[in-house]
Structure formats: C-alpha cells, structure tokens
Amino acid sequence: MPELPEVETMRRGIAPILGLRIDSVVFPRGRCRPISVQPSTAAVIKGMRGGEFSAVHRFGKRVALELAAATAAERMYLVIEPRMTGLLLVAPPPTQEHVRLEIAFSDSISPQLIFWDRRGLGTLRLLDAAGLDAACGPGRLGPDGLVIGPDDLRARLGRSRRAIKVALLDQQAVAGIGNIYAAEILFRVGIDPRTPCDRLRAESWEAIATTTRDLLATAVEMEGSTIGDETYRTADNRPGRFQLLHQVYGREGSHCRACGGSIVRIVQAQRATFYCPACQPRQPGRRRKERSSGGAPGRKTVG
DNA sequence: CGTTCAACCTGGGCGC
DNA sequence: TGCGCCCAGGTTGAAC
Numbered sequence: 001m002p003e004l005p006e007v008e009t010m011r012r013g014i015a016p017i018l019g020l021r022i023d024s025v026v027f028p029r030g031r032c033r034p035i036s037v038q039p040s041t042a043a044v045i046k047g048m049r050g051g052e053f054s055a056v057h058r059f060g061k062r063v064a065l066e067l068a069a070a071t072a073a074e075r076m077y078l079v080i081e082p083r084m085t086g087l088l089l090v091a092p093p094p095t096q097e098h099v100r101l102e103i104a105f106s107d108s109i110s111p112q113l114i115f116w117d118r119r120g121l122g123t124l125r126l127l128d129a130a131g132l133d134a135a136c137g138p139g140r141l142g143p144d145g146l147v148i149g150p151d152d153l154r155a156r157l158g159r160s161r162r163a164i165k166v167a168l169l170d171q172q173a174v175a176g177i178g179n180i181y182a183a184e185i186l187f188r189v190g191i192d193p194r195t196p197c198d199r200l201r202a203e204s205w206e207a208i209a210t211t212t213r214d215l216l217a218t219a220v221e222m223e224g225s226t227i228g229d230e231t232y233r234t235a236d237n238r239p240g241r242f243q244l245l246h247q248v249y250g251r252e253g254s255h256c257r258a259c260g261g262s263i264v265r266i267v268q269a270q271r272a273t274f275y276c277p278a279c280q281p282r283q284p285g286r287r288r289k290e291r292s293s294g295g296a297p298g299r300k301t302v303g
Numbered sequence: 304c305g306t307t308c309a310a311c312c313t314g315g316g317c318g319c
Numbered sequence: 320t321g322c323g324c325c326c327a328g329g330t331t332g333a334a335c
Contacts, residue, residue, distance in 0.1 A: 003328060033312070061329075083329045085313080098313085119312045121329070162305070171330085178328055225328080228315085232328075249328090270307070272327085 002082045004176025005219035010088040011058045013235025020105035036123040044126045059136035060175030079125045086122030089114040091237035145176035150209035157197045165193030166269045180249045187248045248274040
C-alpha cells in the first residue's frame with residue numbers, strides 16, 4: 001500500500017529514534033516465510049548493533065535509515081521497502097506474528113522500531129553509499145513526486161506511447177506515485193487514464209505536474225490514505241486521513257462527486273484503474289485517422 | 304520499446 | 320461451515 005505520502009509519513013514518524021544507541025536487532029522467526037534481507041540477517045545485525053541512526057531519508061517509496069559513521073566512506077544505510085503491506089512503527093504492531101524486524105534502543109523509555117509486514121513482500125537492505133546510489137539514485141528513480149516539474153515529466157514521458165496512468169507508475173519517470181495517487185491525479189486534471197503520453201499537450205503536462213505536487217503534498221499533510229482495517233497506519237499507529245478526499249480510487253459504481261456520473265473500474269497493466277468517464281473524457285483524437293461518422297466527438301468503445 | 308504474465312506472500316470477501 | 324476463487328497500496332524478471 002504505501003506510496004509516497006504514506007512512506008513520507010513513516011519517515012517523519014520514526015524520527016524519535018534518531019540519535020539513540022541501538023541495543024538489539026532481532027529478526028523474529030515467525031511461522032511464515034522470511035522476507036528478503038540483504039546481504040543477510042547476520043550481517044545486518046552485526047552492522048547495526050551498538051551504532052545509532054543519524055538521519056532518515058526517503059527515496060520514492062523507500063525509507064533509508066542512515067547509520068552514524070566517522071567518515072562518509074564508512075557510512076551505511078538500512079533501506080526499507082514496504083511494498084504492499086509493510087509498516088514502520090514506533091508503537092505496538094497489529095499482530096506479533098508478522099513482525100519482521102525489531103530494533104530496541106538502550107534508552108529504555110524510547111520506543112522500539114518495528115518493521116511489520118503481513119504479506120512479507122517488503123525488503124530490507126544494508127547498503128553502503130555506492131549501493132544506496134545504485135538502488136535509489138537518479139539512475140534508478142526519477143525526480144521525487146513532491147518536486148516534479150512539467151518539463152522534466154514531459155521530457156521523460158512525452159514521447160512514450162504508454163497510457164498516462166501506466167506511465168505515472170514508472171518510478172524511473174517520477175518517484176513515489178502508486179496506484180491510488182495515479183488515479184486521483186488523473187481525475188483532478190480531467191484526463192482519461194488510457195490516453196497515450198505522446199498525445200498529451202504541453203498544458204496537460206503542466207497540469208499533471210502541478211497536480212501531482214499539490215495532491216501528494218496534501219496527502220502528506222493528511223498522513224496518507226488508510227483504506228479498510230488492517231492496512232496502512234502511521235508510525236504511532238493512527239490511520240491516515242487522505243482517503244476522505246479520494247474521488248475515484250476504490251469507488252467503482254459510486255457516484256462521481258463532481259458530475260454525479262458513475263465511477264468505472266478498468267484494468268491497465270494488470271492493475272485496477274478507477275476513473276470518471278464524464279469528467280475524464282477521451283482526448284479528441286490528435287494525429288489519428290478519425291472517421292467522424294456521427295459528428296459529435298462521441299466515443300467508440302475501444303477497450 | 305512496450306506489453307503480458309508469473310512470482311513473491313497473506314488474508315479478507317464473496318459466491319456456491 | 321467450508322471450499323475455491325478473486326482481490327489488494329509494489330516490484331522484478333522472463334517471454335513475446
């Protein structure tokens with residue numbers, strides 16, 4: 001679940017553990033399969049115990065905890081990728097069973113840091129600076145969604161034939177957008193999610209970039225989106241509030257809050273897309289053999 | 304280059 | 320009640 005706003009909220013929420021001495025690092029052996037830990041659980045324990053975290057960064061949908069070191073060359077980072085169900089907590093976890101990592105600090109008053117992940121698709125990596133750059137640097141991730149500019153977005157996607165919804169999920173184009181926010185962004189700019197990128201005009205890219213920044217910033221302020229029960233929670237175990245502002249995601253068959261029409265669900269690249277056909281009309285076909293049969297810019301059901 | 308599919312996992316919800 | 324199926328916020332790699 002966690003996309004940029006949720007991961008940013010996690011990043012901010014675990015700040016209380018910065019500067020505390022790492023007393024113990026435990027990978028509980030649950031009944032379920034272990035998550036991916038690189039280079040190994042033993043190496044992670046050895047690399048962290050006795051140290052302290054000096055900063056916490058976010059790269060797209062990943063959190064990187066920086067370990068204090070005498071020199072930059074020795075500096076290591078614990079990179080956490082929550083994927084679908086991972087949570088970073090400084091509060092008691094939803095269940096004990098899916099606690100994947102537990103870090104305790106010598107100051108007994110302070111909370112533990114817990115990585116909890118029901119499905120276990122999340123990953124943990126202990127990386128040096130070069131490894132961090134390879135995993136999260138500009139070669140791997142595009143500009144962050146909170147600061148993406150229209151020119152950058154257009155330069156990266158403007159010539160692509162991919163559908164705009166699918167392209168917005170490409171982390172190399174722009175980092176941090178996931179399935180929820182891609183749908184919400186496109187609703188707010190009134191663009192059909194199936195529109196090929198190379199058919200969007202400059203003003204559309206402008207609108208998409210501006211809306212992406214604004215919407216993600218608002219979602220961060222509202223501490224992300226919590227849908228259903230055992231999903232995303234803040235680091236201190238509270239639900240986010242941005243789901244209250246969702247206009248299309250998860251609302252198939254419901255009335256569009258803008259026009260009263262019906263929200264539709266389609267599948268693109270094996271993932272659900274929600275949109276309002278009335279508020280997000282098909283682009284008038286630029287550069288495509290258009291057989292104006294009726295006259296009105298009516299649609300032909302294509303797929 | 305782009306799409307499609309399977310895989311990685313657990314668990315909730317639904318129809319029968 | 321139980322079983323089987325579909326669904327889920329993400330990412331990756333192989334096959335076409």
